Amino acid sequence: MAVSHKGAISFGLVHIPVGLYTATQDVDVKFNQLCKDDMSRVKYKKVCASCGKEITSSDIVKGFQYEPDKYVVVTDDEFERIKTEKDKSIQILHFCDLSSIRPIYYDKTYHAVPETGGEKAFELLRRAMRDENKVAIAKTVMGSSETLLCIIPTDDGMLIETMFYVAEIKELPKEFAHPEVSDAELTMAKTLIGSMEKPFEPEAYKDEYQERLRDLIAKKIAGQEIVAPAAEQQGNVIDLMDALKASIEQAEPPAKPKRGRPKKGA
Numbered sequence: 001m002a003v004s005h006k007g008a009i010s011f012g013l014v015h016i017p018v019g020l021y022t023a024t025q026d027v028d029v030k031f032n033q034l035c036k037d038d039m040s041r042v043k044y045k046k047v048c049a050s051c052g053k054e055i056t057s058s059d060i061v062k063g064f065q066y067e068p069d070k071y072v073v074v075t076d077d078e079f080e081r082i083k084t085e086k087d088k089s090i091q092i093l094h095f096c097d098l099s100s101i102r103p104i105y106y107d108k109t110y111h112a113v114p115e116t117g118g119e120k121a122f123e124l125l126r127r128a129m130r131d132e133n134k135v136a137i138a139k140t141v142m143g144s145s146e147t148l149l150c151i152i153p154t155d156d157g158m159l160i161e162t163m164f165y166v167a168e169i170k171e172l173p174k175e176f177a178h179p180e181v182s183d184a185e186l187t188m189a190k191t192l193i194g195s196m197e198k199p200f201e202p203e204a205y206k207d208e209y210q211e212r213l214r215d216l217i218a219k220k221i222a223g224q225e226i227v228a229p230a231a232e233q234q235g236n237v238i239d240l241m242d243a244l245k246a247s248i249e250q251a252e253p254p255a256k257p258k259r260g261r262p263k264k265g266a
Helices: 074-083 117-131 183-195 210-222 239-251
Strands: 005-011 014-022 061-066 071-072 090-098 106-114 135-142 145-153 158-163
Touching: 005 117, 005 135, 014 117, 090 145, 106 117, 117 145, 145 210, 183 239
Parallel strands: 005 090
Antiparallel strands: 005 014, 014 106, 061 071, 090 135, 106 158, 135 145, 145 158
C-alpha cells in the first residue's frame, strides 16, 4: 500500500517519524458511461478554452484568479518553499476526551505507522494516550492546505482523522420544532432502545444493496430475467405509543417455556 503522507508527530521535544496510509476503501460496483447508440465508452478530454487543443496533466499549472481573466501561477516548488519545519511535522496542539468532539468534524481516516527508528516513541505515546483515555488534536500541511487532525490511539496502533474547521461546517438548513414528549413516551422509547442494545460488531454488517447489485449483474450476463423483490408489508400504526409498543414486542425475543421438575426415576 502506497504511503499517502509522510511527516513526524511532534510531541513536546519528541519527534516520531510516521507514514499515513488510507484506512478505508471504496468497494462499490463501478459502472462506465456508454453511448446508448453503439455502446462505446464515453471519454472526457481536458481542452484549452482558448485554442481548443487537448492537453495532458504535464501541460497544466495552478493559477489563482485575482481579477477577471487574470491569474498568478504558483508552482509545486513554491508551495513547498513556503512550508516551515512546523508545517512539515504533525504538531500536537493539545489533548482532550474523544467524547468532546462532535462526529460532524471528522473527514477522512488514516492509519499512522511509525517509520524506522520511531517505533519506541510511537508506542510510548500510544500507550500513554490509551491509558489516559485521551486523543490528540494536531495540525499539519497536507498538499496546499493546513489540515486539522485528531490522533486516536487504538489497541494495536493509532488512527489519524483529518478534520473540518468550524468555518467549513454548515448550520442546520432550517429550524424545526421540538414538541413536548410525555414521561410515558420517553420511558417507552428508552425501553425500546434497551431492547435493541447489543455490542458493535463490524463483521456483522454488509452492504446488502451492493450484494443484490452484483447478483443483478451476474443474472444479466447469464441472460436471466430480473424480478423485483416482493414488497415488505408495513404495519398501519399511527399512534406513537402504539408504534413504540409494537416495536418493543417485535424486538423482544419470545419467552422460553418453563420446564417442569423432572419426575423421579425419569
